[in-house]
Amino acid sequence: MAIYDKNIRLMRIASFLKSKPKGASFKEILKHLEELYHKESFAKDVASSQKTFDRDKKLLMEMGIEIKFKRSTMTYQIINESFSENSQTIFDNILLINAYKQSENNSEIMIFEKRQASGLHNLEGLVFAIKNCKIITFNYTKHWEGVPHKKVLEPYALKEFKNRWYLLANEMDGKDFFIKTFGLDRISDLEISTKPFSKQQVDVNQMFVNSFGIISTLGQEPETIVLSFDCEQGKFVKSLPIHHSQKVLIDNNTEYRIELTLAPTYDFYQELLTHTGRMKIISPENVRVKYFELLNSAKS
Template identity: 40%
Template sequence: MSKKESISRYSIIINTLRKRSSTFKEIQEKLALESELQDYDFNISKRTFQRDVKDINSIYSIAIEYDFSLKTYFIDFEDQQDIKGRVLEAFDIFNALNISDRLSNHIHFEQRKPQGTDHLFGLLHAIKNNLQLKFTYYKFWKDDLTERSLDPYALKEFKNRWYVVGNDPKNGVIKSFALDRLSDLVITNKKFHKPNAFQVNQYYKNSFGIISPNEDTPEDIVLSFTPFQGKYIKTLPLHHTQHILRDTEEELRISLKLYITHDFFMEILSLGDKVKVIQPEKLKKQLMSTVNELQKLYK
């Protein structure tokens, strides 16, 4: 059996169990049906299926479990939903790429530089084992390279970029560094102590993006969107603190609880006349000042 056929079979098994838990007989029936539709032989024995379960966990980190009371197989989505959701998303992309014989004719990739994801495995090792990092970092605003040290606490993703978050041992300040601007990474043998109180999800709870909180307390923000833009905001919320206050034919009005960082300001600015800031006043003034500067630029 070819690798392509095996991967296609894994796809059928995973997609079947994503929809609902199934007995081995139901999985066999699905494989038999797909064999007819795709002109492959996906039919397998119970022993081969058990081997597939192990391979799926090894390759995709998708754990297929067995319910002895119901005698069904299932994928548990309750534990670490976000991570498993991303794993399944990656699986969908991988499977789509795998079955496409001529990728250039069917898939258009975004043209961009590598994201530094080659560092992920080493960084996770350093985070797990409390090992200090040394690396060279490129700063956009200074246009130069600096040698840095970091006690890594966590990894964070924002807008298709990955960042390592940790403590700067020079001044004890929590900082973040983009992986695509990081080079000459060295994982040292120097151990550090991570404070038990630090939790990356809690640290960024009221932050939009990667910039650390720059205020003592987050702001109560109210935004009004055009009805059309509101459809996008409802299907892809700006932030997990988003709460709908009003949803009519005239507007979608939401509230957020956030620190007003540069990342958030640029997000609002990018929406142009599709959004109006209701509060706070200082965000309204900041936007008006930027709009005035734009008007001067084009006069």
């Protein structure tokens, strides 16, 4: 419970300072934490000393959130322009856990999706294998086949997409080194070997920097794609951006227009189809043509 409460405290400090662009004093931060303690009853260790708070700052720094003390105003400020994506995701999950705790497991207060993807029980083992460069084996069942196949792999990373987790790994029976994607919900009988492998220098983030989803577009030139949404749908796209490259071109009472820079894949077109009827593809023409091909094939 101590670790959980510490994470809640770190999240509360970061969220509070994020809401205070001009900074806040230690006294204001402490008062905020104490008020939340009385509301939510999380741990009493609410950074009641400067030493505890300094330790919290160091931990937040390790998460990519840098807090600086401004002596002229005697205030603390987050000097990052924004939370890193990873830090925000971690905090979002902590918020979810805390809300669930406050609901006292009442299924009528928090109603969860019933069709969750499985496979998360393998996460810890896969993280260990990746960190320690251990060869792994498992049975993998493709959805369209239904027959398990044994895989011997060199694991490199884990990637999340739409609440599903995927393993990025090199299949050892292949002739050339090639990172493939494996859905954790299709993995069974995971075994972690004591035998290590020599890790090759590969930037897995770069493999997906111009991608939407889990299809790597490494080596493909990204395209500039302009999409227009009606005002109501635009609010949804604004609150949950389609891609990290999203730039706003128009935002008014009639239109929300954005620009994306990515290499379009099947995953991306599937996303566009979810906005059918409330979106127009302004450019380029090849993306518009492909979109309508998929739309018409779904109707036939």
